[in-house]
Amino acid sequence: MSVTRHFWERYGCSRSTAMKWAVLLALASAAPYANAMLRFPCAQLVTQRFDPLVTPGQVSPHVHQIVGGNAFDIAMDPSIDYAKQATCTTCRFKENSSNYWTAVLYFKHSNGSYIRVPQMANQFTGSPNGGMTVYYIQPSNNQKVTAFPKGFRMIVGNPFLRNGTTMGQNTPQGKAITNRCFNANFGSDNAYPHPGTGPLDTVELPKKACAGGIRSNIFFPSCWNGKDLDPADHASHMAYPTGDLPRDGNLFMGGSCPSSHPVRMPTLFFEIVWDTRQFNNMWPTDGSQPFIFSQGDPTGFGQHADYVFGWDGDALQRAMDQCTDISGVPEQCRALTVLSDSQINSCKQQVRVDEVVEGRYLAALPGCNPSQNGPAPATMIQNCNAISTPIGGQPTATAGPTTTVVSPQPTTTVD
Numbered sequence: 001m002s003v004t005r006h007f008w009e010r011y012g013c014s015r016s017t018a019m020k021w022a023v024l025l026a027l028a029s030a031a032p033y034a035n036a037m038l039r040f041p042c043a044q045l046v047t048q049r050f051d052p053l054v055t056p057g058q059v060s061p062h063v064h065q066i067v068g069g070n071a072f073d074i075a076m077d078p079s080i081d082y083a084k085q086a087t088c089t090t091c092r093f094k095e096n097s098s099n100y101w102t103a104v105l106y107f108k109h110s111n112g113s114y115i116r117v118p119q120m121a122n123q124f125t126g127s128p129n130g131g132m133t134v135y136y137i138q139p140s141n142n143q144k145v146t147a148f149p150k151g152f153r154m155i156v157g158n159p160f161l162r163n164g165t166t167m168g169q170n171t172p173q174g175k176a177i178t179n180r181c182f183n184a185n186f187g188s189d190n191a192y193p194h195p196g197t198g199p200l201d202t203v204e205l206p207k208k209a210c211a212g213g214i215r216s217n218i219f220f221p222s223c224w225n226g227k228d229l230d231p232a233d234h235a236s237h238m239a240y241p242t243g244d245l246p247r248d249g250n251l252f253m254g255g256s257c258p259s260s261h262p263v264r265m266p267t268l269f270f271e272i273v274w275d276t277r278q279f280n281n282m283w284p285t286d287g288s289q290p291f292i293f294s295q296g297d298p299t300g301f302g303q304h305a306d307y308v309f310g311w312d313g314d315a316l317q318r319a320m321d322q323c324t325d326i327s328g329v330p331e332q333c334r335a336l337t338v339l340s341d342s343q344i345n346s347c348k349q350q351v352r353v354d355e356v357v358e359g360r361y362l363a364a365l366p367g368c369n370p371s372q373n374g375p376a377p378a379t380m381i382q383n384c385n386a387i388s389t390p391i392g393g394q395p396t397a398t399a400g401p402t403t404t405v406v407s408p409q410p411t412t413t414v415d
């Protein structure tokens, strides 16, 4: 159902009046989906080379920005209830100690140095300090929705990917991870309000300077096999609804689940707004785009995201059953407790990898991540001598009889 038709039906007015309403409401509401949802900001918890799903117990090959509960760690034992372990969360709801993370974006200066692109607050989310906007969207057509169970984890995307040919253009897989090139003040194309649709949303990083910044849009698959909480590849327990992606992007919430993955879960969706505006006047003279994801990906095809479920008890199921605001405004969800901007912004974790990853120009991307622009898949750098153990060693949850030593800081910064 398109946003315009939705508002026509809701207000039962003429086409031109409805168009005005649609535009006004699309601007005034948080997100113009014809679906009920939760939509809330999560401020930055920490930015560092940690990835407890892919490289538990080890410093990750590349930098991630992490949001959510402060029980996040270099390894996260699935038998531990992280909702009970966390003492604060950077997300809007108190009951939510889940963790969410993605790669981060860097700007490559024409002199060869890199600096992390800061993140800014998304539209209609308050004033979170960086981080991302998280959505849990209920399915269309009144399908029963089952909350993720305790211990559930998943990842989406492939950090090694450097081309789009393996992804069908009109399939959910092909459009699950896109980048929106904003005009000034979050301006986009009103004919295509939904993430992943329309000419301003491309799978690769935008090839031109974007006056209002770039937003990564990341849709996780919403159909579960009903068995595995977190298989070895962290992905095969989930599938996208079947069918082609219609223009309004509603397939991520509509469609039906394949018989291999019959259980309909909420559609988990992230938006990360990269504030590229300050770099627009430093665009390379050869016209090439200067941004690169932390895994050495200047194409954008390798953007990826991870999820560790950490809701307290049945809080997420309660919210999915009771919170049906079309725009997902947190205050409309009475089933959950809303935290203030100052509460979420004051929840922080100490960086535990002894290296500089942001705030100044660096000689190279942290870890061993030279730019690899494909189209062949990226390869891991052999004999990488970047830091591999965290400050303070590994967490007790996974620590064997180890004595970890903090490596000396490598000379990754430029003076």
Ligand SMILES: *[C@@H]1O[C@H](CO)[C@@H](O)[C@H](O)[C@H]1NC(C)=O
Binding pocket: 109, 111, 112, 113, 361, 414, 415
């Ligand atoms: C590149 O330019 C930036 C911004 O002026 C500067 O901070 C950095 O040190 C430069 N890098 C080199 C290698 O000159």
Ligand SMILES: *[C@@H]1O[C@H](CO)[C@@H](O)[C@H](O)[C@H]1NC(C)=O
Binding pocket: 160, 161, 162, 163, 164, 165, 166, 375, 376, 377
């Ligand atoms: C495109 O990426 C896929 C997946 O990484 C890879 O198998 C394929 O070889 C790549 N295509 C080219 C032309 O390198």
Ligand SMILES: CC(=O)N[C@H]1CO[C@H](CO)[C@@H](O)[C@@H]1O
Binding pocket: 069, 070, 083, 084, 086, 087, 088, 089, 094, 095, 096, 097, 312
């Ligand atoms: C981080 C956080 O606020 N966790 C809370 C999760 O919800 C339970 C129950 O409401 C609280 O006891 C935790 O403090």
